[in-house]
Amino acid sequence: MELHVTERALRFRRPVVMAYGTLEERRLFEVELVADDQVTGRGEAAPLEPYDGVSLERVAAALELYRPILAGGDDLTGGELLDACATADPLPQALAAIDLALWDRAGRRTGERVAALLTDAPAEEVPVNATVTALDTDAAAAACAAAAEAGYRCVKLKVGVGDDVARVAAAREALGPEPELRLDANGAWTVSEAIPVIGELASYGLELVEEPVHGIEQLRAVRERVAVRIAMDETTSEPGAIASQATDAVCLKLTRCGGISGLLAAASLVRAHGAVAYIASTFDGPIGIAGALHAAAALGDLPACGLGTLALFDEDAGAFGVVDGAVLLPDAPGLC
Incomplete structure (x- = not known):
């Protein structure tokens, strides 16, 4: 499967004041997994460094480690792919993007909502x-x-x-x-x-x-x-x-x-x-x-x-x- 990563910024209507600082925008990654059957699964990696200490750069590095695993994983189940990615880098914020995309793709392939799966x-x-x-x-x-x-x-x-x-x-x-x-x-x-x-x-x-x-x-x-x-x-x-x-x-x-x-x-x-x-x-x-x-x-x-x-x-x-x-x-x- 091919992995595509796009950075996105969402602006708050007004600044959000938290105990750890003030937020004016939310930067995150949207990912797509595309297989030979052309069924796309979409996911999201949304670290929040002031909250969880994880930067976008750290997530980007983990996603790059996942890329060859996903590209060579056509014979693996979704769970096996996720386990292989976790072995390469167990960063939860990056794994969340892959997990979401795999569930989304499974739902689209079966015509079911993810919750029904x-x-x-x-x-x-x-x-x-x-x-x-x-x-x-x-x-x-x-x-x-x-x-x-x-x-x-x-x-x-x-x-x-x-x-x-x-x-x-x-x-x-x-x-x-x-x-x-x-x-x-x-x-x-x-x-x-x-x-x-x-x-x-x-x-x-x-x-x-x-x-x-x-x-x-x-x-x-x-x-x-x-x-x-x-x-x-x-x-x-x-x-x-x-x-x-x-x-x-x-x-x-x-x-x-x-x-x-x-x-x-x-x-x-x-x-x-x-x-x-x-x-x-x-x-x-x-x-x-x-x-x-x-x-x-x-x-x-x-x-x-x-x-x-x-x-x-x-x-x-x-x-x-x-x-x-x-x-x-x-x-x-x-x-x-």
Whole structure:
């Protein structure tokens, strides 16, 4: 199979402020796998260096190592090809692109949606959260009010930046009592900071706090001393983190898991250890969002997932637009 790689840049409608910096655009790679039968599979590699420490250049180097493997792999199954690529370079962000393209190609060849290849009865829609990153209290409140009016049943507010107490109070007032309010600190706090802050914010009816601190033991220490559910995100990259039982929930990312195959395996491990799994994007592009939606539809019965993020870009979200707090599973063969 021939591998084609194209770099793409997606501009945010407005800068996105995170605990690790401000994002104005999202650069990623779109890949295509073309075999002799001319059935094309499309994938996406979306590293986010401030978040995962992986550069586009690092991913490009891994994809180049995969090129001869894919070119000489006509007699191998998709799983064998992916294993061979992982042996050459186990970089999850690069493997995700190949995994997505192989699943997309399998769906197009069979005329089936990818989710239907993963399970007999996939969900037809995936509940998603709205994401609010505004630093200004009034702007955060306005964004939460708009999300509630649009039918979102869960809003994720970025914290660890600005006056968190005032913003959370304003967010809850704007949302009213019903929508869930999820906080994401991206590891901005220390244990000694997180415990009193979460204790103060708990009165606003929080669904959970995602990655208040970094590290397995640090997360466990916070979880043991607050009355709010704690979720793991960035810490999942640490060895043994998913099976550590350090948190009540685990946020899984397609890019960090190496694609759909790795994400489903990670979700099974999370559930086996008594925690709740849900899926979010690292501001992925349309192909990455499609892959995550198919994985979420196959898993079923998930909390709100962070897969409505295409609305943050200048481009039209198209088939992945959010309606009443959910995104419909694409009905075309393959990923989308």
